[in-house]
Amino acid sequence: MPEGPLSGITVVDLSRVLAGPYCTMVLADLGARVIKVERPGSGDDARQMGPFIDGTSAYFASINRGKESIALDLLVPADRSIFEGLLDGADVLVENFRPGVLGRLGYGWEKVAVRWPGLVLASVSGFGQTGPYSDRPSYDMVAQAMGGIMSITGDPGGEPVRVGSSIGDLAAALFCAVGVVSALFERQVSGVARHVDVSMLDSQVALLENAIVRFGASGVVPGPLGARHPSITPFGVFRAGAGTRLVIAAGNDEIFGRLCQVLDLPLLAGDARFATNELRCQFEGDLESALEAALAARPADEWLVVLEAARVPCSPINDVAAVLADPQVAARRMVVTLDDPAPGPPGTVGLGGLAGLRVAGNPIKLSGVADPVVRPGAPALDADRESILAGMSELRERSGRDH
Amino acid sequence: MPEGPLSGITVVDLSRVLAGPYCTMVLADLGARVIKVERPGSGDDARQMGPFIDGTSAYFASINRGKESIALDLLVPADRSIFEGLLDGADVLVENFRPGVLGRLGYGWEKVAVRWPGLVLASVSGFGQTGPYSDRPSYDMVAQAMGGIMSITGDPGGEPVRVGSSIGDLAAALFCAVGVVSALFERQVSGVARHVDVSMLDSQVALLENAIVRFGASGVVPGPLGARHPSITPFGVFRAGAGTRLVIAAGNDEIFGRLCQVLDLPLLAGDARFATNELRCQFEGDLESALEAALAARPADEWLVVLEAARVPCSPINDVAAVLADPQVAARRMVVTLDDPAPGPPGTVGLGGLAGLRVAGNPIKLSGVADPVVRPGAPALDADRESILAGMSELRERSGRDH
Numbered sequence: 001m002p003e004g005p006l007s008g009i010t011v012v013d014l015s016r017v018l019a020g021p022y023c024t025m026v027l028a029d030l031g032a033r034v035i036k037v038e039r040p041g042s043g044d045d046a047r048q049m050g051p052f053i054d055g056t057s058a059y060f061a062s063i064n065r066g067k068e069s070i071a072l073d074l075l076v077p078a079d080r081s082i083f084e085g086l087l088d089g090a091d092v093l094v095e096n097f098r099p100g101v102l103g104r105l106g107y108g109w110e111k112v113a114v115r116w117p118g119l120v121l122a123s124v125s126g127f128g129q130t131g132p133y134s135d136r137p138s139y140d141m142v143a144q145a146m147g148g149i150m151s152i153t154g155d156p157g158g159e160p161v162r163v164g165s166s167i168g169d170l171a172a173a174l175f176c177a178v179g180v181v182s183a184l185f186e187r188q189v190s191g192v193a194r195h196v197d198v199s200m201l202d203s204q205v206a207l208l209e210n211a212i213v214r215f216g217a218s219g220v221v222p223g224p225l226g227a228r229h230p231s232i233t234p235f236g237v238f239r240a241g242a243g244t245r246l247v248i249a250a251g252n253d254e255i256f257g258r259l260c261q262v263l264d265l266p267l268l269a270g271d272a273r274f275a276t277n278e279l280r281c282q283f284e285g286d287l288e289s290a291l292e293a294a295l296a297a298r299p300a301d302e303w304l305v306v307l308e309a310a311r312v313p314c315s316p317i318n319d320v321a322a323v324l325a326d327p328q329v330a331a332r333r334m335v336v337t338l339d340d341p342a343p344g345p346p347g348t349v350g351l352g353g354l355a356g357l358r359v360a361g362n363p364i365k366l367s368g369v370a371d372p373v374v375r376p377g378a379p380a381l382d383a384d385r386e387s388i389l390a391g392m393s394e395l396r397e398r399s400g401r402d403h
Numbered sequence: 404m405p406e407g408p409l410s411g412i413t414v415v416d417l418s419r420v421l422a423g424p425y426c427t428m429v430l431a432d433l434g435a436r437v438i439k440v441e442r443p444g445s446g447d448d449a450r451q452m453g454p455f456i457d458g459t460s461a462y463f464a465s466i467n468r469g470k471e472s473i474a475l476d477l478l479v480p481a482d483r484s485i486f487e488g489l490l491d492g493a494d495v496l497v498e499n500f501r502p503g504v505l506g507r508l509g510y511g512w513e514k515v516a517v518r519w520p521g522l523v524l525a526s527v528s529g530f531g532q533t534g535p536y537s538d539r540p541s542y543d544m545v546a547q548a549m550g551g552i553m554s555i556t557g558d559p560g561g562e563p564v565r566v567g568s569s570i571g572d573l574a575a576a577l578f579c580a581v582g583v584v585s586a587l588f589e590r591q592v593s594g595v596a597r598h599v600d601v602s603m604l605d606s607q608v609a610l611l612e613n614a615i616v617r618f619g620a621s622g623v624v625p626g627p628l629g630a631r632h633p634s635i636t637p638f639g640v641f642r643a644g645a646g647t648r649l650v651i652a653a654g655n656d657e658i659f660g661r662l663c664q665v666l667d668l669p670l671l672a673g674d675a676r677f678a679t680n681e682l683r684c685q686f687e688g689d690l691e692s693a694l695e696a697a698l699a700a701r702p703a704d705e706w707l708v709v710l711e712a713a714r715v716p717c718s719p720i721n722d723v724a725a726v727l728a729d730p731q732v733a734a735r736r737m738v739v740t741l742d743d744p745a746p747g748p749p750g751t752v753g754l755g756g757l758a759g760l761r762v763a764g765n766p767i768k769l770s771g772v773a774d775p776v777v778r779p780g781a782p783a784l785d786a787d788r789e790s791i792l793a794g795m796s797e798l799r800e801r802s803g804r805d806h
Binding site for chain 2: 004005006008018022026030045049050051052053058059061062063109113126127128129130131132133134136137138139140141142144145146147148149150151152153154155158159160161162163164165166167170171172174175176177178179181182183184185186188189192194195196197198199201202203205206207208209210211212213214215216217218221222223224225226227228229231232235236237245247249251252255278308311312313314315316317318319320321322323324326327328329331332334335357358359360361362363364365366367368369
């Protein structure tokens with residue numbers, strides 16, 4: 001059994017592509033058993049999405065590691081009966097169909113709550129189970145655009161840019177994981193299970209952070225600020241020598257003082273224009289010029305050593321290769337490699353060949369809980385059918401609901 | 404008592420500014436009682452951070468709504484005794500000091516685990532409690548730069564840009580919230596409490612998503628892609644008539660077919676260059692030109708109506724004002740207003756005047772749980788001292804640990 005706080009919890013996962021599967025990956029990393037119920041034939045759509053390695057989706061593998069797979073057609077009575085048997089022993093059902101679809105399959109919250117009263121149902125959708133847009137299709141890009149984050153990301157006056165990872169999906173996945181675990185906690189205390197309803201759009205609004213109150217306080221609509229912070233200076237990307245760049249984040253007066261000292265700019269620290277953060281924000285252009293004139297003397301990597309020694313928060317602008325090679329990232333076990341996945345039955349959509357693939361680890365570190373650097377791979381479609389069916393009665397008995 | 408799955412749970416919160424306070428806001432939204440323990444005199448640093456309304460930090464108010472405040476100096480014996488009394492009745496202690504600071508105050512995990520064996524300790528930090536960078540100072544900007552997200556956000560060949568909200572803090576806050584609630588669940592099942600150790604850097608790595616496997620599959624370091632998706636086409640921002648823009652996200656062949664039909668481009672749907680997503684990615688420039696030639700006939704808002712009717716995922720690029728005015732956002736209660744906060748004792752750093760401030764609501768919707776559109780405001784510094792002290796013995800008795 002996997003070690004972790006959710007050991008003993010069984011999640012039946014109907015979700016596809018990203019928001020739902022990322023949520024259940026987080027749950028699996030915490031020790032839950034996750035059984036992916038996939039469409040026979042092609043399975044989760046992400047199996048057909050690149051990047052591919054030897055014809056197998058590395059994308060799918062990266063967000064479905066450590067899960068089990070069974071192929072079931074929920075329109076076929078025999079398969080429905082297996083699915084219902086799984087729900088008999090499950091603690092959580094996760095789905096990211098468009099609102100209404102699960103109900104048309106006969107498993108809407110009203111029915112689930114009656115037949116499986118201890119089952120937590122988690123629905124991730126583009127716009128939520130309610131409201132005028134509820135029924136609309138969505139994708140990460142739609143959530144990023146409609147939720148406002150695109151309008152505050154990018155260069156001032158430049159083209160709108162997307163956050164480079166699918167934050168529209170991932171934010172919803174994380175809020176949904178919080179909701180699921182909270183619902184499990186409540187069920188453990190009171191016996192009541194709930195329907196968790198998380199949308200990509202809502203999650204984007206929740207992440208707008210100070211942009212909402214900046215608008216409220218000033219009436220000025222926040223726009224993109226490049227690499228700058230809206231209300232802290234100096235805090236951003238600076239040019240150093242030999243065409244290099246680095247991030248310096250002087251979040252308070254004390255750090256600003258140390259920065260001036262390290263850059264041998266004693267006059268700057270005493271300059272009335274830069275005496276407080278508010279003034280530094282006002283005279284930001286002047287300050288940037290002065291800092292970059294000094295930074296030009298040495299390349300970024302040399303400055304980073306000096307700045308770190310002076311405890312000035314700073315960073316290289318790491319690309320993905322640099323992230324994967326970073327000693328702190330390694331020490332924290334944040335890059336893990338996949339183990340050989342179990343082979344699927346003959347004729348099924350296989351994985352195979354992705355053993356050794358490097359993917360992100362689990363950022364939730366818990367005292368006394370294992371954090372292995374080699375993790376089980378993602379399953380081939382239907383790979384776990386036999387073991388899932390063989391264990392169904394046992395599953396029903398050991399369900400977390402019967403604790 | 405607030406309604407929610409964490410009703411009855413008490414969180415003592417030593418955290419400042421953003422990652423810790425955002426985490427405890429999520430817990431408060433789920434029904435937990437959150438007691439902010441702040442430095443006497445100035446309190447949480449965020450109280451001095453803009454934007455301000457009538458001299459009061461709207462920033463602070465937006466992430467500390469619904470919490471209580473008590474000012475305690477953890478270097479003073481009498482205050483330590485009050486703090487320890489709070490821990491006697493608490494379920495969770497959250498902190499975001501640099502690693503080592505809490506231990507020097509006498510409340511490191513080793514001591515906490517012995518004296519308060521049922522207390523979950525959650526630590527959010529820049530780099531984590533372990534590893535070579537553990538002791539370094541950090542800020543959102545450092546996490547975004549070091550964790551790689553800046554390297555994949557922005558225009559190809561352009562200046563590096565920051566994600567416009569503080570995703571470095573917020574991602575860590577969300578992973579920490581998942582960790583805390585998981586630990587509470589485990590404690591409820593087994594009685595064991597754990598130390599949750601979440602870092603901003605680790606959380607950024609976990610959000611890199613397919614950038615890691617794209618690098619692994621191709622050896623090519625992923626760069627910024629503007630508003631495009633790395634492996635789906637057409638999926639991004641398009642120019643329409645009258646200088647307007649919109650997002651269209653045609654995530655599969657069927658949607659692409661409907662898009663061609665709506666734009667009256669039947670030849671495009673049959674064009675061999677655009678027959679599959681893989682081909683569309685290859686001939687992306689040609690496809691974009693063809694689509695934009697058709698889109699030029701009408702402005703974005705007209706196209707959005709037509710595209711929605713055809714069930715093609717699409718969106719305006721909403722700024723913050725548009726987000727706050729959106730009917731779906733309203734229907735989902737994702738914009739809430741703050742109620743009058745309790746006034747602080749005379750002479751303390753007050754809030755006041757921020758009643759009516761609009762902030763983001765709670766994106767975790769739970770069946771049968773209230774989701775009020777008016778929420779209690781943030782506390783003035785030390786505002787709740789009397790009621791907290793008066794309720795301490797009661798708190799100790801009703802602690803979730805004694806369930």
